[in-house]
Amino acid sequence: MNVGVPKETAQGERRVALIPDVVGSLVEKGIEVALEAGAGAQAGHPDSEYGDAGASVGSADSAWGADVVVKVAVPTTEEIGRLRRGQLLIGHLAPLTSGATNEALASHGVTSLAMEAIPRITRAQAMDALSSQANVAGYAASLLAAREAGRFFPMMTTAAGTVAPARVLVLGAGVAGLQAIATARRLGAVVSGFDIRRAAWEQIASLGGRPLELEFIPDAEAEGGYARPLTEEENAQVREALAEAAAKQDVIITTAQIPGRAAPILLTRQAVANMAPGAVIIDLAGDSGGNCELTEAGETVVADNGVKVISPVNLPSDMAAHASQLYAKNVENLLALLISDEGSLSLDFDDEIVAGACITHEGEIRNERAARVTGSEQRATSS
Numbered sequence: 001m002n003v004g005v006p007k008e009t010a011q012g013e014r015r016v017a018l019i020p021d022v023v024g025s026l027v028e029k030g031i032e033v034a035l036e037a038g039a040g041a042q043a044g045h046p047d048s049e050y051g052d053a054g055a056s057v058g059s060a061d062s063a064w065g066a067d068v069v070v071k072v073a074v075p076t077t078e079e080i081g082r083l084r085r086g087q088l089l090i091g092h093l094a095p096l097t098s099g100a101t102n103e104a105l106a107s108h109g110v111t112s113l114a115m116e117a118i119p120r121i122t123r124a125q126a127m128d129a130l131s132s133q134a135n136v137a138g139y140a141a142s143l144l145a146a147r148e149a150g151r152f153f154p155m156m157t158t159a160a161g162t163v164a165p166a167r168v169l170v171l172g173a174g175v176a177g178l179q180a181i182a183t184a185r186r187l188g189a190v191v192s193g194f195d196i197r198r199a200a201w202e203q204i205a206s207l208g209g210r211p212l213e214l215e216f217i218p219d220a221e222a223e224g225g226y227a228r229p230l231t232e233e234e235n236a237q238v239r240e241a242l243a244e245a246a247a248k249q250d251v252i253i254t255t256a257q258i259p260g261r262a263a264p265i266l267l268t269r270q271a272v273a274n275m276a277p278g279a280v281i282i283d284l285a286g287d288s289g290g291n292c293e294l295t296e297a298g299e300t301v302v303a304d305n306g307v308k309v310i311s312p313v314n315l316p317s318d319m320a321a322h323a324s325q326l327y328a329k330n331v332e333n334l335l336a337l338l339i340s341d342e343g344s345l346s347l348d349f350d351d352e353i354v355a356g357a358c359i360t361h362e363g364e365i366r367n368e369r370a371a372r373v374t375g376s377e378q379r380a381t382s383s
């Protein structure tokens with residue numbers, strides 16, 4: 001049984017699917033690891049570290065030819081073309097947005113497990129790459145905002161006068177939002193947060209943030225702890241309240257998403273116009289359409305009043321060392337579920353985690369929601 005780690009090819013992707021520590025523990029269990037030379041370089045791991053951990057470092061062909069191929073970013077159709085029938089691919093696959101990927105994987109007979117589709121159940125927490133990477137993104141978003149805001153986050157008392165702390169509002173208090181709140185608090189900002197799930201209000205407060213309690217929205221927590229989409233009327237009410245709150249903020253970080261749907265628009269043009277010149281919006285939902293009307297994924301848009309709307313599409317890649325460390329651990333924990341004590345691969349489709357994460361198997365798209373996505377959509381960027 002061997003595991004292949006190809007070099008990531010997506011633009012700007014610096015992460016790697018396995019770090020040397022994890023390679024070491026796989027090798028100890030009798031699993032061989034074939035790494036494409038240079039795969040870990042941008043995450044701070046030269047080939048020599050992988051060699052020392054017991055991997056064989058070589059060509060792309062040897063990595064792509066392994067029984068199990070582990071990746072970070074969504075593979076291109078050319079990359080999928082390197083795979084043969086019966087191989088197992090693990091990585092971000094964007095199964096709900098990239099129909100072309102689903103179809104290419106099925107037509108090549110590849111068994112694929114999407115890291116995004118691992119069920120959010122307690123037993124799978126250690127494999128939950130959505131959470132591990134969202135945590136990194138939330139942290140990086142606050143640092144980016146602090147750098148772009150052109151002002152201090154903490155209050156500063158100096159001989160030249162006292163500077164008021166920055167006011168930061170975080171919209172969407174899931175994993176990324178809560179980490180953004182915690183990080184902005186650590187930097188000394190005055191932070192508030194908003195979510196349509198009431199459970200999140202307490203979590204915002206526990207991190208030292210002030211929950212923006214829009215009582216007129218009933219608790220929107222639905223199945224599996226996720227938010228339900230708001231009605232148009234509720235959305236309009238939220239947007240109006242946020243346009244007013246926006247006027248008082250130096251920074252707004254937005255992370256609101258509902259899996260498999262376009263992100264809700266929370267900040268209108270009017271909300272941006274209400275903000276002071278120099279204010280900054282960091283929109284982490286750009287990939288799924290953005291939470292701000294002005295957002296352009298991957299771009300910085302400067303509004304007429306000078307407010308910057310920044311929508312980074314892959315912040316975890318900016319923190320490639322720790323993002324890769326956490327991702328590699330997620331992958332290792334998933335592999336432990338798939339590999340028997342004797343070191344052979346055995347996929348138990350009665351297991352909720354395997355069944356939930358499996359997108360394609362034996363030429364078919366097994367995941368019902370993925371099967372409904374058409375092939376014309378573009379490859380999505382992983383997060």
Ligand SMILES: NC(=O)c1ccc[n+]([C@@H]2O[C@H](COP(=O)([O-])OP(=O)(O)OC[C@H]3O[C@@H](n4cnc5c(N)ncnc54)[C@H](O)[C@@H]3O)[C@@H](O)[C@H]2O)c1
Binds near residue numbers: 128176230
């Ligand atoms: N293994 C687990 O058990 C596990 C792991 C991670 C998350 N979860 C749960 O999943 C849920 C979502 O967490 P996530 O971090 O993946 O979130 P996410 O990235 O899917 O979405 C971010 C946040 O946006 C919020 N949101 C959606 N629409 C909104 C709107 N119109 N206005 C404001 N906020 C809006 C959501 O409620 C969520 O908190 C939470 O209940 C979390 O506790 C469970």
